[in-house]
Amino acid sequence: MRTRRHPRQFLADRWAVAGGVVVAGFLLVAATASALTAVEGQDPYTYHLDALDDTGRPVGFGGGISGTHWFGVEPLTGRDLFAIVTHGAQTSLTVGLAATVIAMLIGVLVGVTAGFFGGWYDRLVSRAIDVLYGFPYLVFMIALGAVVSAKFPRTWLVVLVIGAFGWPTVARVVRGQTLALKHRTFVVASTAMGAGPGHVLVRQILPHLGVTIIVYTTILIPGLIGVEAALSFLGVGVPAPTPSWGRSIGEGVGWVQTDPMFLVFPGGALFAITLAFNLLGDGLRDLLDPRSVRRRPEAGARP
Amino acid sequence: MSRRPSLSVAAVAVAAALALTACNANSDSDTAGQSTTSSTQKGGELTILTSSSTVTLDPAKSSNLAITTLGLFNRRLTSWEIEPGKTAQAVPDLATDTGTPSDDGKTWTYHLKSGLKFSDGSPITSQDVKYGVERSFAPELSGGLGYHKSLLEDGEKYQGPYTDGDLDSIETPDDTTIVFHLNVSYGDWPWIVSMPAFSPVPKSADAKPQEYGQHPVSSGPYQVDSYKEGSTLSLSRNPNWDQSTDEVRTAGPDKITFQLGQDDTVAAQKLIADSGDDKNAFQASFVPPAQLSQIQSNADAKSRLVTSDAGALAYLAINVKHKPLDDLKVRQALEYAVDKKAFQIAVGGSIGGEPATTLITPGIAGRQDYDLYPAGESGDVDKAKQLLADAGNPKLSLTLLVESDPVEVLKAQAIQQGLKRAGIEVTIKSEESDAWYADVTSDKGDYDLALASWQPDFPSANGNIQPLFASSEIGGGGFNLSRYSEPEVDDLIQQASAATDPAQAEKLWAQADKRILQDAPVVPLLFKKNSFLHGSNVQNFFVTPFPAYPNYLKVSLSK
Numbered sequence: 001m002r003t004r005r006h007p008r009q010f011l012a013d014r015w016a017v018a019g020g021v022v023v024a025g026f027l028l029v030a031a032t033a034s035a036l037t038a039v040e041g042q043d044p045y046t047y048h049l050d051a052l053d054d055t056g057r058p059v060g061f062g063g064g065i066s067g068t069h070w071f072g073v074e075p076l077t078g079r080d081l082f083a084i085v086t087h088g089a090q091t092s093l094t095v096g097l098a099a100t101v102i103a104m105l106i107g108v109l110v111g112v113t114a115g116f117f118g119g120w121y122d123r124l125v126s127r128a129i130d131v132l133y134g135f136p137y138l139v140f141m142i143a144l145g146a147v148v149s150a151k152f153p154r155t156w157l158v159v160l161v162i163g164a165f166g167w168p169t170v171a172r173v174v175r176g177q178t179l180a181l182k183h184r185t186f187v188v189a190s191t192a193m194g195a196g197p198g199h200v201l202v203r204q205i206l207p208h209l210g211v212t213i214i215v216y217t218t219i220l221i222p223g224l225i226g227v228e229a230a231l232s233f234l235g236v237g238v239p240a241p242t243p244s245w246g247r248s249i250g251e252g253v254g255w256v257q258t259d260p261m262f263l264v265f266p267g268g269a270l271f272a273i274t275l276a277f278n279l280l281g282d283g284l285r286d287l288l289d290p291r292s293v294r295r296r297p298e299a300g301a302r303p
Numbered sequence: 304m305s306r307r308p309s310l311s312v313a314a315v316a317v318a319a320a321l322a323l324t325a326c327n328a329n330s331d332s333d334t335a336g337q338s339t340t341s342s343t344q345k346g347g348e349l350t351i352l353t354s355s356s357t358v359t360l361d362p363a364k365s366s367n368l369a370i371t372t373l374g375l376f377n378r379r380l381t382s383w384e385i386e387p388g389k390t391a392q393a394v395p396d397l398a399t400d401t402g403t404p405s406d407d408g409k410t411w412t413y414h415l416k417s418g419l420k421f422s423d424g425s426p427i428t429s430q431d432v433k434y435g436v437e438r439s440f441a442p443e444l445s446g447g448l449g450y451h452k453s454l455l456e457d458g459e460k461y462q463g464p465y466t467d468g469d470l471d472s473i474e475t476p477d478d479t480t481i482v483f484h485l486n487v488s489y490g491d492w493p494w495i496v497s498m499p500a501f502s503p504v505p506k507s508a509d510a511k512p513q514e515y516g517q518h519p520v521s522s523g524p525y526q527v528d529s530y531k532e533g534s535t536l537s538l539s540r541n542p543n544w545d546q547s548t549d550e551v552r553t554a555g556p557d558k559i560t561f562q563l564g565q566d567d568t569v570a571a572q573k574l575i576a577d578s579g580d581d582k583n584a585f586q587a588s589f590v591p592p593a594q595l596s597q598i599q600s601n602a603d604a605k606s607r608l609v610t611s612d613a614g615a616l617a618y619l620a621i622n623v624k625h626k627p628l629d630d631l632k633v634r635q636a637l638e639y640a641v642d643k644k645a646f647q648i649a650v651g652g653s654i655g656g657e658p659a660t661t662l663i664t665p666g667i668a669g670r671q672d673y674d675l676y677p678a679g680e681s682g683d684v685d686k687a688k689q690l691l692a693d694a695g696n697p698k699l700s701l702t703l704l705v706e707s708d709p710v711e712v713l714k715a716q717a718i719q720q721g722l723k724r725a726g727i728e729v730t731i732k733s734e735e736s737d738a739w740y741a742d743v744t745s746d747k748g749d750y751d752l753a754l755a756s757w758q759p760d761f762p763s764a765n766g767n768i769q770p771l772f773a774s775s776e777i778g779g780g781g782f783n784l785s786r787y788s789e790p791e792v793d794d795l796i797q798q799a800s801a802a803t804d805p806a807q808a809e810k811l812w813a814q815a816d817k818r819i820l821q822d823a824p825v826v827p828l829l830f831k832k833n834s835f836l837h838g839s840n841v842q843n844f845f846v847t848p849f850p851a852y853p854n855y856l857k858v859s860l861s862k
Contacts, residue, residue: 045720045723046720047642047645047717047720049644049645049648049681052648053652054652054653055592055595055596055599055651055652055654056592056596056648056649056651056652057596075592075593075596076592076593076648076649076651076713077645077648077649077713077716077717078648142735145707145733145734151702151730235707235708235709235712235733236707239730239731239732239733240712240713240715240716240731240733241716241719241720241731250709251593251709251713253568254568254591254593254594255593255596255597257572257597258593258596258597258600
């Protein structure tokens with residue numbers, strides 16, 4: 001039976017709350033990145049060669065951490081690492097959220113129609129989903145990078161590609177839900193009373209998918225942020241010099257022995273944000289999705 | 304070798320006797336590139352780590368230096384004597400000498416040593432050498448060093464032995480004699496016959512030309528055991544090679560394995576750690592800047608790092624065919640706006656190279672030092688803005704085409720931020736290296752700027768200037784990335800190639816160098832230093848000013 005849960009229950013899940021707070025924090029940092037770095041007196045593009053020694057290694061403790069460079073500077077360029085990490089949050093969240101919106105829109109649209117109409121359309125869509133699952137999108141992205149004109153804003157190309165490959169999971173889940181809902185009494189009754197497919201889809205089925213959509217959105221976001229980081233790590237994501245955690249991590253790997261902080265800051269940020277989104281998503285699912293009730297052993301129920 | 308592109312068929316236009324003495328590296332340079340020299344010990348298994356995922360094993364398609372991979376199993380008529388502290392020299396390999404020219408310098412005769420055998424035991428004859436050269440003309444086997452193709456008589460029209468039969472300008476009067484007839488007098492010919500196309504190929508093994516590279520027949524001390532693209536290339540001893548006929552190869556290790564497609568950072572870390580089999584390995588790719596920095600504070604690794612003198616020119620090519628870069632003032636503004644200091648730091652600081660202001664690389668005879676655009680190491684932004692104002696302040700939003708390698712992208716960003724100071728917007732477009740190479744050498748030339756570096760294929764100013772600035776090298780696979788075409792410069796190149804007196808030739812090349820930079824088709828950035836790292840058991844590993852790469856033919860292992 002469906003049980004109504006209270007927000008209080010969500011607040012009781014301390015991990016989910018912590019995740020929510022971290023996510024909110026990152027959203028705030030991303031929104032105010034320029035203001036924050038202005039306070040520091042830096043920006044993510046200006047070179048500071050005077051902060052480096054002759055081999056391009058940052059001078060001073062922890063990769064040049066100081067009052068002027070709060071996280072130190074980037075090796076070989078001397079760009080301010082705090083500015084790079086905060087603006088990188090902007091990049092990651094923009095790409096992650098925008099790609100999620102695209103993926104959810106396509107996924108829900110495809111899933112709900114496939115589940116509802118069935119027949120050859122459903123079979124076609126299901127096979128297309130199977131193909132997309134196995135599609136080597138990394139190779140595709142690299143190839144696209146060489147073909148698409150340099151004038152096309154690369155960040156939005158990344159958004160489009162990630163979004164275009166992120167929807168199959170959503171579509172599959174939504175299709176399954178729709179298939180189940182289609183045979184529920186209220187839908188059957190509505191159809192029997194003469195409601196057209198448009199009405200049934202929008203009024204009867206979609207509202208019942210709301211929870212699924214919200215939960216899958218929060219779970220999809222960290223995954224897609226990770227994909228962006230992976231693409232940038234491989235050098236085919238957002239173009240330099242636009243700050244990106246993935247690219248900084250890719251460069252930081254080489255410096256792990258000489259300047260570990262260059263890896264720690266962007267790596268830590270990526271770790272924190274994906275973990276936070278996952279915790280938040282888990283918490284929301286526990287709260288909203290009746291079928292994934294976490295089976296906590298009740299008192300006295302222990303064997 | 305990475306970013307050491309090969310040349311097109313029309314690489315050498317017209318050239319005449321350039322005496323060998325004209326082409327050389329610093330004889331008085333110190334032994335900076337030297338690490339260890341000792342007598343060669345035999346045995347052991349050498350590993351070579353490289354980031355390249357493929358090796359072109361077909362000599363006709365290869366642009367290898369004489370002293371690297373293919374030199375281990377393909378002997379040529381001549382080879383290079385590369386020793387620490389000595390200048391590079393062309394020396395006999397299969398031939399008994401470096402060639403006997405006729406009085407007019409147009410006919411070169413070579414005699415093969417006796418007792419030469421292929422790995423299958425059959426004798427190496429002059430016909431095999433001739434056949435090897437002929438097949439390099441075949442269009443399906445293009446991509447190799449092609450200086451000889453326009454120098455040999457009738458070479459322009461010849462399409463290889465598969466369709467056109469024999470090439471009449473190569474004669475083989477008997478099994479040990481081969482005669483080349485050239486269009487022009489050409490003093491650098493002994494260098495040309497050290498290139499991969501001049502290694503013998505038995506006709507019987509070449510039934511399927513496209514597949515010959517899978518199982519090449521060896522003439523050197525090693526033979527190809529197996530080649531797996533992206534994984535390994537294994538070489539073992541060739542029992543039919545005779546040390547007494549070969550003065551350039553010492554053939555120390557019993558086995559040589561190339562590990563292909565290795566990440567440069569990981570490979571460098573393995574060699575810094577120097578444990579287990581990595582003691583018997585060296586890295587054929589350059590050590591990345593991050594590891595160079597790391598090695599500076601690691602005395603053990605530092606003793607195993609070998610850095611060349613300043614050599615290959617890294618430069619920013621400006622596409623002079625694109626508006627508004629067709630305006631000289633705009634290009635001059637770029638010369639002043641570029642931040643060479645940031646570029647140098649991006650490759651690891653002074654160990655990565657020395658700032659450049661000229662085109663001919665250090666170590667080449669006749670080079671003159673000058674600076675047409677004195678701007679200090681970080682550039683002169685005011686002067687650049689002034690020049691742009693003179694040009695009417697055109698809107699500058701330029702595309703910079705680079706390879707997608709992290710070091711290249713970092714270099715591109717150093718250029719980008721330098722130009723930005725003068726209000727010039729640059730968009731970086733990075734491409735996989737094959738795509739990059741195809742785009743910059745295509746006829747279309749759809750880019751404003753490109754980052755490249757150039758290492759001459761043989762030690763003469765000819766190899767610095769002609770391939771990069773002759774109008775015959777624009778598009779169609781040529782490496783004139785600036786698409787620069789100036790009749791006066793073409794004329795100078797022709798005169799310099801034809802000059803018979805080395806002093807005269809040197810003077811003309813130096814003049815061409817300066818004349819070209821007056822038009823600012825490129826911004827010279829850095830004379831690069833190449834750094835290589837080897838394991839503690841690797842001996843006889845050294846890098847000389849030319850060619851600034853290790854001599855694979857002499858490397859050996861200690862027991």
